[in-house]
Amino acid sequence: MSLICRTIQLDRGGRAAGLVSRPRPGGGSDQALVFLEGGGIHELAPGGNDGGFQLGPMLTRDSDHKGHPCYDPATQAVFFQHSFGDVHKLSAGNQVRGFVRSRVRNAAGGAAGAGAGAAVVELNTISCLAADSVGGLWVSDWGHIRRLDTQSGELTTLEGARTPRGSGGGDWWAIAPDPATGTLWTATRRALCRVRVEGDPQGRVELVAGDWEKAGSTDGSDTAARFGLITALLPVCGGRLLIADGPSLRCLDAHGDVTTLLRDCFPQEGAAQIALLWSGLLGAALRNGSLALISGDFAPAVPVVQQQQKEPMPSTATTEGLLSLLAPPATGEGPGGSGGSGASAPAGGVTVRVGDRAFHAHRSVLAACSEYFSLALAPASGFVESSAAEVALPDADPAAFVHLLSYMYGTCMGLACVQLLSVPPGLLRPTAALAGRLRLDGAVAALTAQLAAASTPATVLSDLAWADAHDMTELAERLRAYAVRKRKALDPDALVAFGEQCPQQAAKLLRASMQA
Known part of the structure; x- marks a missing residue:
């Protein structure tokens, strides 16, 4: 696959904390939103004489750090991590409201502003957040995998899905629902796993690639592959999974082979989030505050319901x-030659x-x-x-x-x-x-x-x-x-x-x- 990566340093002194695509309110092409660490939420729009991109006017503002924005079709809202265990949501009308608050944070003094009135749930510290497109938000919380209902705010814990090595093995640092299979992709820094969300909790977590302890950057099949710093996952068409691994963009294909698509396209600390934007473009919010855009004609994974x-x-x-x-077939042979349309x-x-x-x-x-x-x-x-x-x-x-x-x-x-x-x-x-x-x-x-x-x-x-x-x-x-x-x-x-x-x-x- 021929890929071209372009890094964008944001203007307005902004540092990107997250990136998401949503349907444009009122119709038209999809809208790419950039969430800034300082609180601003902007549209990423074409601009500049070089045919590049720039931040558009601020759509709205929220306080505190935010990350992992994800779009939920069931509510037509973008949900994002506000801080620690708090989740806020951005409506189609660009209004920010609190969705759920961490009981730990609430006990320490509660929340004001947009967070006031949000439901209080048993969340501690969110490591990553992802929408499953069927009314759920999957959350990694101190080695646990939990699901938030986007309508009611009800929180449930997926039993049998803790990081297998316990707290000593680290947290789940990346999570991505796979619409093609109805399962979850999850990852520690070095191990990539598939997690079943239904059935018996026994054997729920399957190690697919990498190793629980050994680090590296080796391409290969299944557990022969090695990862060094997995920070983000994104399922795409063809049964493939894109993996942000330190400075590299890598891919797990439908046969279980891990290959490196691009080296040194991200900083050493990696990408905080990767997301599909317009026309097959892949966007990445980088941990150094900039953005990367990778052209490669990517397309989203097809939900299992649509496949059926x-x-x-x-x-x-x-x-x-x-x-x-x-x-169209020729209706008659013209003077210019034979075959094809006569026009x-x-x-x-x-x-x-x-x-x-x-x-x-x-x-x-x-x-x-x-x-x-x-x-x-x-x-x-x-x-x-x-x-x-x-x-x-x-x-x-x-x-x-x-x-x-x-x-x-x-x-x-x-x-x-x-x-x-x-x-x-x-x-x-x-x-x-x-x-x-x-x-x-x-x-x-x-x-x-x-x-x-x-x-x-x-x-x-x-x-x-x-x-x-x-x-x-x-x-x-x-x-x-x-x-x-x-x-x-x-x-x-x-x-x-x-x-x-x-x-x-x-x-x-x-x-x-x-x-x-």
Whole structure:
């Protein structure tokens, strides 16, 4: 995945304590809010001559330190840690009210201002706070995991979910509900765990990656991976989990492999919070008070309820619909050639002939999204001024190209384009190969994740051979790691055939298996 990180030093002398995205009151694009340590709550807005971002006018103000803001759709409010064990909420109308107060703090003298009238609960010190999008706030409190109901303020404790080493093993320093599975991701500084929220408390906490005691920064599968300073977690699409680990952004994929996406994108003390903003942009509130924005075409995880309601697999009807819209069949052969629509490209447009179909697209969209088209449409190509500019991809699959063209337009419109690549299983390979040829890095990353997630012990060797033949290095690495973990389930005859077909990949697979 091609990622670009940009650090923003806040103006107005502010230091960021938290970052959250919410639906914009009144409609429109989502609104990114920055919570400052000094009490101000501002919108993060585009600004500056360099195309960057800056703090907009202050929406409202609250006293004291705050952190871990999270949006709850059930109440349309943003909840955040006010101080110690207190939680406040910001309404859609930008009014701040107390939600719950710590009994410890209340006994020490109570709260004034926005905190007055808040319910008093048995919270001590909140380490992290996260919304589950179904009316609950999950709280880490001195090694315990508790849930606050966002409607009633009722507090419950999840039994069997203490840090396994007790107080000596440290607190849960990061917590993130996983909407795709209905479980929780939690982490100490060095260990990443999945926590079941239903059923028998026995065995509720599962160590997924890292180690309770050993620190490091090693990539690897499952508990072979090492972490040094986990500070924030964020589930995203494709069964992946983003992990802020000290100065690095890392990722746990659906197969249990931990990889480092970006090194030294955060300060040594790490990120206080990571959140999805607009158009696949990842935002991070850093512990040094600045912000980091990482472009990578991320998309949110799909809630389990939506997964159950949607089609299990993308349908070929989607492909046919896109083809009918973007490259309708020719009604007759025109004087300019055969196949595709007889209409000419509009002014400023380009005709892309793929197989027997003709796609009319805007030159600016193609050049902005694809390095291949950017070079093909450059002045040196000889037809940049021609109203009849045409690019031919005769050996490509129109059904694959139509998904990539839709992706390019979605990118230019600011959509979370990972969600646009709903490609039927039979088209994943040709679409990924064409995306690589057209140098669409975001599409390659999204399709790589889909191909890796779709692999099984019965298909992984075939998938690996295909990835090797098409120079898809990242996909090959992920498939190789998956094959190592599933080596006992691989077909011996398929292994022999794989060794004859791809001797170099077979040698890498053997070496990785011996090291596992």
